[in-house]
Amino acid sequence: MITTDFVHGSPCWLDIGAPDVPATARFYGSVFGWGFQSWGSDPEAGEYGALQLDGKGAAGVGPLTEEGARSAWMIYFRTDDADATAQAVERLGGTVRVPPSDADGWGRMAQLTDPQGGQFAVWQAGEKAQGGLEVADRPGALCWTELYTTDAAGAKAFYGGLFGWTTQDVPLPGDGGGTYSLITPADQPEERMHGGLLQLSAQDLSLTGGRAYWHPVFATADCDATIAKVTENGGSVQMGxxxxxxxxxxxxxxxxxxxxxxVLKPSEM
Known part of the structure; x- marks a missing residue:
């Protein structure tokens, strides 16, 4: 499960780059009940802000900052040392897209890419002790993270070397269903599992032109009611x-x- 008691390598924040920040905030507000709090002077200007569930930080939203980037969710993992993590990414065959930099004393972050093209970020909490997510694992909040990759073995080796993650393989249902790998932070019990990875062919990764990618899973109390809000507000359902x-x-x-x-209504919820 995802918690707000972060450890090295656990998901601690996520945000979305959008071509229209106010419109994107309104969409997710309609779907999950999130409010928007601008972290700038003008909430209509499209600058970065927090998406909040009951006044607690559930995610962030800001303008697209990388040339040619598609609108997508970015997942941040906690690190004890952003600079050392960035160096390790390059040593392990990945890429540093945005070098480690300070965020006004709140922390230090870097934007990174794994060897299969999966983009992610890391966050090192700063002097102001901004840890990240204030709410998780409840309806309307992040409850799981998932990587689609063309090379499961390579992804396990990369992230295992980077964060010390351990993985547990479970068979997917059905004939030829494949294998799903559950991810747990280093030295943590199974109840701290925070995500999974699944190997797919490049042809199945049409959103990114065949590159690996991370996406978030948000909990809901009613899956069908939530996807109705998605479609009513201009979104679409790709599967399910x-x-x-x-x-x-x-x-x-x-x-x-x-x-x-x-969106997921967990079987135990």
């Missing part, structure tokens, strides 16, 4: 809704800008 034994009812959705995310 469907029931996954032992997991819950889920659907893969796209927001109006084509950014993908999953």
């Amino acid at each position: 809704p469907e029931d996954a034994e032992g997991v819950g009812r889920l659907a893969v959705c796209l927001d109006p800008n084509g950014a993908d995310f999953v």
Whole structure:
């Protein structure tokens, strides 16, 4: 499960780059009940801000900053040393897209890419002790992270070397269903599992032109009602809704800008 008690290598924040920040904030507000708090002087200017659930930080939204980038969710993982992590990424065959930099005393961050093209970020909390997510693992909040990759073995080796993650393989249902790998932070018990990775062919990764990518899973109390809000507000459903034994009812959705995310009503919720 994802918690706000962060450890090295655990998800600690996520944000979305959008061509229209106010419109994107309104979409997710309609779907998940999030409010928007600008971290700048003019909330209509499109600058970075927080998406809040009951006044607590659930995610961030800001303008697209990388040339040619598609609108997409970016997942941040906690690190004890952003500079050392960036160096390790290059040593392990990945790429540093945005070098480590300070965020006004709140922390230090870097934007990175794994060897299969999966983009992610790291966050090192600063003197102001801004840890990241203030709410998780409840309806309307992040409850899981997932990597689609063309090379599961390579991804395990990369992230294992980078964060010390351990993985546990479980078979997917059905004939030829493949294998899903559950991810746990280093030296943590199974209840701290925070995500999974799945190997797919490049042809199945059409959103990124065949490159690996991370996406978030948000919990909901009613999957069907949530995807109705997605479509009513200009989004679409890419897959589902469907029931996954032992997991819950889920659907893969796209927001109006084509950014993908999953909504899940966990079986135990």
